[in-house]
Amino acid sequence: MDQEDLRLAPRPHTAELLRWAEEQGFAPVPEAAVNAVLTLLELGDAQLHDGFPELTSTLLQELLYERIHLYVQPPEEQSPLAYGAAVRLLTDHQRAVKRLNAKRQQRLHEEADWQGELLAGLLRQPHLLTWPRLYTLLLREAAVDTGSPAAVREWLDGFRELAEADRIAAFAELSGLDQPEGAAGWTEGVLLSIGMATDGARLLIENRLMQRSYRNLAGRNALGLPMPAELAGDFPAFEAAVQQEALRLLGEWTVPGLPALLLTEYQELAPEPGAAEVDGYIVKRGLVELPDIGDWPGEPA
Secondary structure, rough: OOOHHOOOOOOOOOOHHHHHHHHOOOOOOOHHHHHHHHHHHOOOOEEEEEOEEOOOOHHHHHHHHHHHHHOOOOOOOOOOOOOHHHHHHHHHHHHHHOOHHHHHHHHHHHHHHHHHHHHHOOOOOHHHHHHHHHHHHHHOOOOOOOOOHHHHHHHHHHHHHHHHHHHHHHHHOOOOOOOOOHHHHOOOHHHHHHHHHHHOOOOOOHHHHHHHHHHHHHHHHHHHHHHHHHHOHHHHHHHHHHHHHHHHHHHHHOOOHHHHHHOOOHHHHHHOOOOOHHHHHHHOOOOOOOOOOOOOOOOOO
């Protein structure tokens, strides 16, 4: 798989932005936060100029309010406010290179501040979790060495042996979440929503990676360069490469390797419900009443 041809992996200019910030005398911003912000903006709808995404109010809100809590579990030593600080730093850089006027810079600063504070609260909400974020919290709570794949596997093996009620109890004891209802708050509906959010978040990243690759391929075609072999006759290999890159990014924002393990070897610990499971839950809860087949449009009475 020729990564240079496919250009799947994002190329955030994290080091360049941090070097510029240091030269300007700005307060330090954690590298992990800057890297996540630049990568998610690059995989979003932001226009890139010299490798840096151009911010707008809409993109800022999408990033801090809708995206980061799907993917990122902040490192233990890092404040969640670091993501708003990273957005402010990018805004300052845009102003320095004359991509923003002073009025827009100030407005984006203010939005980054209050949206960043809101994000800190969103990251503590159980119903907004994804499985990789939840298991990252569990691993840290258990003091597992998340830099050791063997240690992560050993903990997952032990957790899989627990009864479901004991696993739920562990969820309810996480200090990194707001849990006024304790174990009672971890309803079937909450667990279903976590699974659906996990599936949707991963697919969104995969789609964005594909779009990014296709833009590069369009440029190659315009130059008369040949189609990469992965797209000339083995599209499944391309899809597999896209999923692998998506899982790598999800691991970079949580625990390396963890999202892939939860998707493959430990699916029972992180179920992602399909349409049938969701429909079954809805019917069981009495939220809708399915009509008799004779009442469906087009069916004979």
